[in-house]
Amino acid sequence: MAPCLVKEMYKAIFVDIDDTLLDYIPCCREAFEAALPEHPEYFDIFFKISGRLFSEAKHGQHTVAEVMELYPKEFIATIGYPVEKVDPFKHAFRAAWGTTHTLVPGAKEMLETLKAKGYRLFAASNSFGHLQRSRLEHAGILPYFEDTFISMDIGYDKPDIRFYQEALRRAHLQPHEVLMIGDSMTTDVLGAQAAGIDALFFDRQKDSLLELTKDL
């Protein structure tokens, strides 16, 4: 869903992180296997539970902060481990997650190109700020960003219009000066558009990041 881009208007680009810059499933599997090394085969159960809860969060049923607490509990209960295992699993997963950094093909090159063209770049993601910044740093792409707007720091989750409004305020930008790029129609595209920001949908099944952004 490519909008009618008026590229000379944009001063800045907001970029989603998971499944736009960093490859979510391999990162998730890596953190899971570090947190529960004795049962790597349980990853599919874990992924299904967390996926459902994050999907519910996109539609306003939970906050992302709530999901971060809910999915370890539900997973540990589902595999029949005692409740005392919830916190160790949760902490081990988060610690490992903060270093996961498998890049989506073309992500670094896209940032390099956009930066060279003079755009101000900002990351915009639903998660913990310190963990997302750590992951960008491990991936070698943190220096491309002037700032990172992460929901737990901002106080609202995408697609809440207040997430985008607060990001604009922090960056001293007007909505028409910004383009949002992300892989979620709900949180990235519709959320940004509700705040008056143009958005570019990255369909991971079809698009290459470099091709998608070549005319910017």
Ligand SMILES: [Mg+2]
């Ligand atoms: Mg995403």
